[in-house]
Amino acid sequence: LPVKRKHIVRFIVLLSAIISFFFFVIHEPATVAGYASPVDTGIQLSANFGEIRPGHRHMGLDIRTNGRENVEVKAVADGYVSRIGISASGYGNVIYITHNNNRTSVYAHLNEFYSTLGVAIRDQQQKTKQWEQDLVFAKDRFPVTKGMLIGLSGNTGHSEGPHLHFEWRDTRTGASVNPQKELFRLEDGIAPVIEELFVYDATSVCSKGAITTINSPAGNYGKQLIVNASKICFGVSAVDKMNNNQFNLGTYRLTVFDNNVRIFESVKDSISQDHIVSVHNEVDYRHWYRKGVFAEYLFSRDRDSEATINRRKNKQGVVDLGDKKNHHIIIRAVDLGGNATEVAFDIRSGSIAAQAGPTRKVTNLRAGKKAVLRSGNWVFDFMIGSLFDDISFEPTHSRSRYPSSVSETVNLHDPAVPLGDSVKVSLKLDDALRNKAQLVFVLSNDVFYDVIRPVFSGNRAFCEIPVFGHLTLVRDTVRPVVGLAGWRNKGKLPQGNLVNLTISDNLKKVGEFAATIDGVWVPFNRKENRFWYSIPAGFPKGSHKLVVSVSDVAGNLTRNSFL
Ligand SMILES: [Zn+2]
Numbered sequence: 366l367p368v369k370r371k372h373i374v375r376f377i378v379l380l381s382a383i384i385s386f387f388f389f390v391i392h393e394p395a396t397v398a399g400y401a402s403p404v405d406t407g408i409q410l411s412a413n414f415g416e417i418r419p420g421h422r423h424m425g426l427d428i429r430t431n432g433r434e435n436v437e438v439k440a441v442a443d444g445y446v447s448r449i450g451i452s453a454s455g456y457g458n459v460i461y462i463t464h465n466n467n468r469t470s471v472y473a474h475l476n477e478f479y480s481t482l483g484v485a486i487r488d489q490q491q492k493t494k495q496w497e498q499d500l501v502f503a504k505d506r507f508p509v510t511k512g513m514l515i516g517l518s519g520n521t522g523h524s525e526g527p528h529l530h531f532e533w534r535d536t537r538t539g540a541s542v543n544p545q546k547e548l549f550r551l552e553d554g555i556a557p558v559i560e561e562l563f564v565y566d567a568t569s570v571c572s573k574g575a576i577t578t579i580n581s582p583a584g585n586y587g588k589q590l591i592v593n594a595s596k597i598c599f600g601v602s603a604v605d606k607m608n609n610n611q612f613n614l615g616t617y618r619l620t621v622f623d624n625n626v627r628i629f630e631s632v633k634d635s636i637s638q639d640h641i642v643s644v645h646n647e648v649d650y651r652h653w654y655r656k657g658v659f660a661e662y663l664f665s666r667d668r669d670s671e672a673t674i675n676r677r678k679n680k681q682g683v684v685d686l687g688d689k690k691n692h693h694i695i696i697r698a699v700d701l702g703g704n705a706t707e708v709a710f711d712i713r714s715g716s717i718a719a720q721a722g723p724t725r726k727v728t729n730l731r732a733g734k735k736a737v738l739r740s741g742n743w744v745f746d747f748m749i750g751s752l753f754d755d756i757s758f759e760p761t762h763s764r765s766r767y768p769s770s771v772s773e774t775v776n777l778h779d780p781a782v783p784l785g786d787s788v789k790v791s792l793k794l795d796d797a798l799r800n801k802a803q804l805v806f807v808l809s810n811d812v813f814y815d816v817i818r819p820v821f822s823g824n825r826a827f828c829e830i831p832v833f834g835h836l837t838l839v840r841d842t843v844r845p846v847v848g849l850a851g852w853r854n855k856g857k858l859p860q861g862n863l864v865n866l867t868i869s870d871n872l873k874k875v876g877e878f879a880a881t882i883d884g885v886w887v888p889f890n891r892k893e894n895r896f897w898y899s900i901p902a903g904f905p906k907g908s909h910k911l912v913v914s915v916s917d918v919a920g921n922l923t924r925n926s927f928l
Contacts, residue, residue: 401512414543415633416615417659424541425532434527436518446507451498453891457522471532476519490888539638553702561602566594571753574651582708591715598664622695629682650783686714728755746789772838780810787829803919810834816874816918841919843871862900876916
């Protein structure tokens with residue numbers, strides 16, 4: 366019997382695969398009349414508009430390219446190439462096409478630009494001896510027609526797998542518009558899922574985190590909740606599912622009702638470009654830091670005037686439990702297919718006195734206020750926008766774990782508490798540190814690591830920190846190491862004409878990079894600490910000399926020649 370059952374299961378799996386294949390073929394691509402699809406493989410999303418990322422929202426759609434690179438990418442409408450970018454991070458290789466209806470389409474993480482554009486870019490790289498470029502073009506330079514091949518997809522820049530990142534922007538304001546509203550109608554018959562529901566004390570959201578968490582709160586959550594807070598607000602971790610798609614996507618509309626009055630709603634129709642700082646107003650950073658899961662706030666904060674997404678505020682999502690009565694709360698998630706999921710429950714305030722007791726720490730830093738604090742040889746300069754709520758800031762000092770450290774490590778608050786604007790930090794240098802060469806700050810926490818070159822003034826070293834964590838001044842005297850793969854000995858060209866370099870550094874951060882072949886500068890591509898260069902066709906055979914110069918943040922330079 367088990368064998369037979371196995372066969373039946375296999376048959377059903379096969380059948381559903383066939384059915385979903387036909388659905389896929391019949392229903393995709395789903396572009397709105399007048400627009401072309403940017404890829405011929407149909408529009409399957411691995412991420413949608415407005416999804417939360419560390420420190421920002423996802424400004425477009427991630428369109429799958431069947432796990433492959435070098436898929437043809439096409440212009441969605443007539444227009445002209447108004448800008449291109451080449452970068453080791455962010456969008457990687459990116460094309461901006463401006464259309465005549467106040468819209469600009471953006472195609473990111475590309476491998477290649479179409480030929481005439483590619484030639485112009487390589488000319489500019491050679492002229493400036495810079496691989497990274499950010500170029501703007503006049504209207505008549507590179508005209509583009511709907512459906513024209515503009516490049517090949519890839520995985521360049523900050524991308525964790527082959528895909529096309531596509532954006533649809535308002536040309537005048539630069540705001541990103543939800544492409545699913547204007548370009549692509551995708552089938553979605555599956556409701557969003559609310560995975561976790563969070564209740565916060567509205568006075569200490571960032572510093573304390575949720576005071577109550579409900580897992581999988583589907584439908585009518587039967588229990589009545591009692592909390593020790595007089596003003597509360599909510600957050601959810603919610604995902605949207607789509608037909609024929611195994612990816613967890615973001616939700617489109619989130620609404621909160623207090624006794625059937627709508628007190629908060631966020632709708633992901635467009636996102637302004639200045640969203641990056643304010644995303645901490647909208648995301649439970651603490652939950653992400655601790656659990657790796659994004660939870661979205663269902664309330665607006667005071668500094669939220671430059672709201673990143675369309676938020677309709679009434680009481681800004683805060684429920685006043687001061688009346689000691691039951692409040693009936695409904696939280697609703699809706700997707701673009703109109704499918705809705707609701708969670709309903711009753712909540713009231715219990716004893717508030719317990720919270721105001723003597724165990725509560727006195728706060729010494731206030732949200733929205735500038736402040737300067739000293740601790741030993743360190744000075745911390747908080748900006749108006751640095752903190753989201755009041756905290757008790759007491760740095761501790763410990764021995765550094767870096768062998769080349771020249772300071773103690775200062776441990777700054779709780780790294781799960783987000784910073785808006787960077788905090789300026791300075792360290793007094795003692796006389797032994799009169800030689801400032803090769804000094805760098807290393808800042809780290811569980812999710813963050815960076816090496817920062819200080820600015821020196823008088824006898825102090827300055828830097829700006831975007832997160833709380835552990836900060837140490839290090840004297841780095843170790844040069845980066847260049848590893849070369851595929852360059853056959855005696856200067857023969859490498860296999861596939863591809864030169865692959867891996868640079869490693871004791872502090873893991875590579876600074877400047879340059880390479881020449883036979884004395885001529887060549888534009889190596891870069892992604893993190895990987896560098897590659899494809900030798901053009903027609904390059905003469907025989908012996909060649911590759912010279913690579915690379916430095917780390919501290920300025921240690923390595924110069925290697927390969928014959
Ligand atoms: Zn993307």
